[in-house]
Amino acid sequence: MKAYLQKILTASVYDVARQTPLDEAINLSKRLGNRIYMKREDLQPVFSFKIRGAYNRIAQLTDEDRERGVICASAGNHAQGVALSARRMGIRATIVMPRTTPGIKVNAVRALGGRVILHGDNFDEAKAHADKLVEERGMTYIPPFDDPDVIAGQGTCGMEILSQHPRPLDAIFVPVGGGGLIAGIAAYVKQLRPDVKVIAVEPEDAPTLHHALRAGERVTLDEVGIFVDGVAVRQIGEHPFAVAKEFVDDCVLVSTDEVCAAIKDIFDDTRSVMEPAGALAVAGLKRYVEERGCEGETLVAVNSGANMNFSRLSHVAERAEVGEHREAVFAVTIPERPGSFREFCEAIGNRSVTEFSYRYADPEHAHVFAGIGLHDGAEEREAVLRDLRERGYSVLDLTDDEMSKVHLRHMVGGHAQNxxxxxxxxxxxxxxxxxxxxxxxxxxxxxxxxxxxxxxxxxxxxxxxxxxxxxxxxxxxxxxxxxxxxxxxxxxxxxxxxxxxxx
CATH class of the missing domain: 3.40.1020.10 (Biosynthetic Threonine Deaminase; Domain 3)
Incomplete structure (x- = not known):
């Protein structure tokens, strides 16, 4: 671990990477009753922290390695980091990307000088093709996270945090996919400031580090969720896990709705739009504060990236209210007669109805898909549910049902006949x-x-x-x-x- 400390202190990143600001989140701090800071890695030249590790790894190459060129497999931020780093050093870069990669990311890599090869439908197929090209052409593969030099490059983010905030600091929240970022930050922070907690944050449907820490060894997930695509990795890296199991204090899992709410929180404070992985740390920080009842603490979240596809914004906005516990989604059975909708609205009181969809079911009943605005979060949701049932309504709480929120709310139209x-x-x-x-x-x-x-x-x-x-x-x-x-x-x-x- 001392070797990592030396590697981080001597890492070559600032020829291309920036020292990003550590900004206080005024609105979020006031809401949570803690002093919240955001490490703005979204302000890097490629809009993510990945440039640090990619550049530091490429900087270690020999002249012979540079002559043969570099290659990587990536569908996102690592690809852009490698492309920009290679261009800055005058090295040819080949980027293998799955054919499913959105055009905005493909075009960004090409604009940075990378030669793009589209191959396969997922990362594993792209990686296999990159490995084949390495064997055939002798290029150097630049891994996205499982490499000591990549980890050291990402560790400069932690070095900056301690330099920018030498005062008391309680915890740093870090998003985790393959683990390169948290390994670098933890290796630096825990050796210089062991009192500062380093807390991992992962999606509930991609808990690679969480499961590995619990098992005491790396595990391979059968499948991972696709919404937080920047951390959709089935297994934590070998080198990152060696650091994480020694230095990471805790691991927080968050839902898709909580990530969407965090994107909105960051926008409210910075007017910047994070990609889902970029808001993961803020989502974990919020859940940690809620579960632990923290007050008056100083907490840092690493905003890791802002390569958001514009077409995803409507989905994020739709889910943010549920993630912030400002909306509940219910299926309610009401009488099929004039005035029943008015009576239902009276039953929910002064709360706003954010959505109301139904179709004739039978002569006696109608099934309603209803969104209800909340002011006091989960407790109010339970109170509304209890009150409706006491008034004789049959109610099904769909707020946490993924199928209902992704598909059903856009489909409600009655039962098919025959x-x-x-x-x-x-x-x-x-x-x-x-x-x-x-x-x-x-x-x-x-x-x-x-x-x-x-x-x-x-x-x-x-x-x-x-x-x-x-x-x-x-x-x-x-x-x-x-x-x-x-x-x-x-x-x-x-x-x-x-x-x-x-x-």
Whole structure:
């Protein structure tokens, strides 16, 4: 670990990277009752911290290595860091990116001088192709996180934090994917200021470090979520884990809604828009403060990046209110008669109805999809739920149901008539030209599609909700066909919201 300290102190990053500000978040500090600072890595030349590690790794190359050029596999920030670093040093850079990579990121790498090769539908396939090119052409592979020089470059972020805030500091919150950033920060901070806590933050659907710390060894996740794509890594790096298991004090997991709320919080204080991974640390800080009841502490969150696809902003805005506990989403059964909506609104009092969708169900009842504005967070949500039930309403709380928030709120339109043997599945597949047509052709040859909802959220993967008529005797053969499709899927047939609104 002392070797890391020396590497960080002598890291070559400032030829291209900036010392970013440590800004106080005035609004968030007031709301949380603590003094909150944001380390603004979104202000780097490539809008993320990745430039630090990429440049430091490339700076260590011999003249012979530089002549052969460098290569990496990345769909995002690391690709831009390698491209800019190589251009600054006059080195040829080849970047292998999945074909699913949004055009904005591909164009950014090309603008920085990188030669882009689009290969495969995911990072693993792109990485395999990069490895093949290394073997064939002798280029040097620049890893995104699992390398001591990359870790040392990222560690300069921690060095700056302690220099910029020499006064008492309680904790630093760091987003974690492969672990290079937290390893670098922890290796520096914990050896100079062991009193300062270093706390990892991960999405609930990509807990690579959390599971590894609990198991005492690195684990490989079967799958990871795609929303916080900047940290969508199935296994923590070997070198980062060696540092993390010694120096990381805690690991906080946060939901998609909490990340969206954090993006809004950062915007309110800085007028900057973070990518989901860039807001991860703030989301974890907020949850930590809420769970621990912290007051009067000094806390730092690393805003790691701002390479946000514009098309994702509507999804973020939609989910931020739920993540901030300012909206509850309920399915409510009300009488099918004149005046029943007015009575329902009276039942929820002065709270605003943010959404109201329903369709005729039968002569006696209507099923309502309702969004209700909140002022006092989760406690008020429980109070509204309890009050509605006491008034005789049948209520299902959908606030934490992912299918309802992603698909159902845009689909509510009543039950289909005369549809037999219907089952409901959710799919994820690479978002590239022809992917949807390929999906429909392969799925729809044998069984009838009775319902279909597709919504592009500007991510690398599309998400589809499909109702399919499959007789009971053919269900096993159907599932075998799904496995051959090669797409991630899950059965939503038993989801209670499906029974209420669609089946």
């Amino acid at each position: 549809v037999s043997d219907e089952i409901l599945y959710h799919f994820e597949f690479p978002e590239r030209p022809g992917a949807l047509l390929k999906f429909l052709r392969r799925l729809g040859k044998r069984w009838n599609i009775s319902m279909f909802h597709y919504r592009n959220h500007g991510a690398d993967y599309g998400r589809v909700l499909v109702g399919i008529q499959v007789p009971a005797g053919q269900r096993e053969r159907f599932r075998e066909s799904l496995d051959k499709l090669g797409y991630q899927y899950r059965d939503e047939s038993d989801n209670p919201a499906y029974a209420l609104f669609l089946s």
